[in-house]
Amino acid sequence: MGPDAKPMVDHMVGMKKVFAAYIGHSLCIKKIIGVVSTLRKISIENSSGISSTRRGVQHVLLMSDNADVTDTIKSLSPTEIDKVETAIGHVKIADGPVVCASDVKMKIDYVLAQYNREDKIDIRSIEHDTKCGILFGMKLMCGQITPAASVASKHSMLFGYPSECIGYIGHCNTLFSCMAKYGILTKEASTPKNGLLLEIDGVMRKFPKDCALYSCAFDARIVFIVANDATYCTPFGNFPPAKMPANKKQKTAAAKTSIYVHLDS
């Protein structure tokens, strides 16, 4: 038990009619909800008879056996992540851990609002397309340190963007930088002078020197859920393939290789 809670809990569990519940390591969110529901049920059942509480006061103690229960989220299936969203998505905690899709949306929306406000740039007309780009980048950054150029560089981007999305590359680059400023991404050292060779979704990609590199501590599956939410952003499948520069196109044709990018969970 945590150092702050233990003395008070020690005292309380000695009282009559104090309910204590142990929340196990796995699926703790479900269990917490179960505990609260059970407590409510007990209380309601007793409302028609003798009070189960001491002087009408009732306490509940919630404990978890890991210091950071967000670790548990990593073992949840996509269906369970949806259930977590339904169960706790309506309560927001500023700077809290990201455990469901609405948390990711809240953080991205905050950055976009700051971008609109501080840089006095209105990207509302292309916001859905831009979100698609940054979510794709975030998803890659969740697994490994990845250049922003994978999304926002004319020569290195892994997929294209709608022609009507004016300023897409610039917006994405600036937004990645803003996301690092607000703690969503971590800015790493830039790519070395010899460039960087990265395997992305099973395909080796070369990135030139001095590309900005980022990593993201979020769960990639949660980012993926957001990236596929058509009400929030343009679905990735609607984006065109990358336009390759002429010299690269020749080399690729000669080597008879194709580049596929998968945005799978």
Next chain:
Amino acid sequence: MNAQLRNVLHPWHSQTLSATAFNRTQTNIFTTTAHGKVALHLFIDHSGSISFNATLLRTAVAALTKGSNAEGKFEIPSQSGSTAIIQTVMNAKTQGDQNTYVLFTDGGENVFNDFLEIGLNEDKTPRLVQWNQDDSDTIKFGILADWLQTQGVKICLLGWVLTPSQWWTTW
């Protein structure tokens, strides 16, 4: 069980809630605009130590507010600062607020330094107990639990379990 408590513990669909976040100071994060009496007032700890229990806190608050008028309408501020549980409850009381309180905290009061009234002595005079920050945690938080009990505050206490090695380094 009194009518007020029974009302609180029924399903929340008809509940009118309000919520205050606190660390050293208090911030109203949700005040109902509906007419009628507020049935339940939530005090939500957002002090620095809560960051260890952020998901627990969120889940407990979510379970209590689901289906209420407060659902999806407030945000708990970021976790920082010290924890003034006693002052928070006292302020609510002095404002004449007679609602039922639910307190979500990890129990780490570390601001108060004065006497607390905990029930009555045998001669029916108020029983005063000194809360001293220099006392051991066992004494202080025992007093706090008793005092909250006398104030009629329902507590949702959040904690976590350390591994044995962590336990010995902490205690």
